[in-house]
Amino acid sequence: MAETKTNRGYLSATIGCRCPRCREGKLFQYPVSANLKKNMTMHKNCPVCGQPTEIEVGFYYGTSYVSYAITVAMSVASLAVWAFTIGLSIDDNRFFYWMGTNAVLLLLLQPWLMRLSRSFWISWFVKFDRDWRQHQPEDVSERMNADQANNW
Ligand SMILES: [Zn+2]
Numbered sequence: 001m002a003e004t005k006t007n008r009g010y011l012s013a014t015i016g017c018r019c020p021r022c023r024e025g026k027l028f029q030y031p032v033s034a035n036l037k038k039n040m041t042m043h044k045n046c047p048v049c050g051q052p053t054e055i056e057v058g059f060y061y062g063t064s065y066v067s068y069a070i071t072v073a074m075s076v077a078s079l080a081v082w083a084f085t086i087g088l089s090i091d092d093n094r095f096f097y098w099m100g101t102n103a104v105l106l107l108l109l110q111p112w113l114m115r116l117s118r119s120f121w122i123s124w125f126v127k128f129d130r131d132w133r134q135h136q137p138e139d140v141s142e143r144m145n146a147d148q149a150n151n152w
Contacts, residue, residue, distance in 0.1 A: 010128070017115050020123040022049035022132045027119060032112050039111045042118070049132045055125060056143040066117035071106055074113075078102050 006023045008016070013023035025048030033039040042053045054060070082088065082098040089095065106113070129135055 010123070013128075014119050014123045015116065017119045019046035019049060019051050019053070020119075020126040021051040021129050021137065022046060023128060024048040025051070027053055027122070028115060032115065034111060036111065036114075040114060040118075045137075049129075049137060051126060051132075051137045052140045052144070053122065054144065055122075055138070055140045059125075060118055060121060063114075063117040063121045066120050067113055070113055070117060070120075074106065074109070075102055078105060 006013075008018065008023040013020065017027045019025040019027060025043070025046035027042055027046070028039075029041045029043055030038050044054070045052050079088075079098060079102070082094075082101070086098070087094050088098065
């Protein structure tokens with residue numbers, strides 16, 4: 001088997017919003033966009049290996065916890081950077097400038113953070129399969145009722 005196999009590691013595949021099974025196919029149909037509906041439109045199946053991106057009804061409900069955790073982690077990181085570069089004195093409002101800057105930053109990153117949390121979420125349920133070409137993706141049709149799936 002001399003087929004090209006991906007060298008992407010778990011983190012670069014997940015942060016790049018790639019399918020966790022083959023680490024090649026993109027999960028989302030469009031580039032990151034301020035149009036949230038477009039931004040969150042996923043391929044129904046991975047365009048490379050056929051892995052379904054929604055493996056059961058309401059699969060992505062839990063992602064709000066993930067996006068919360070990422071938001072907290074990013075705020076801590078930006079606070080650390082701010083503390084070392086600008087400082088966090090309360091007397092001259094530097095701390096409050098951080099709060100404002102951090103809020104704007106998170107707001108701007110929101111479309112990407114929403115994707116990232118879905119990408120992390122599915123990566124915890126779908127295993128990387130180095131030999132995905134030899135295997136069929138898991139059949140999820142029983143867990144996916146077509147009518148309900150269309151509401152997403
Ligand atoms: Zn794939």
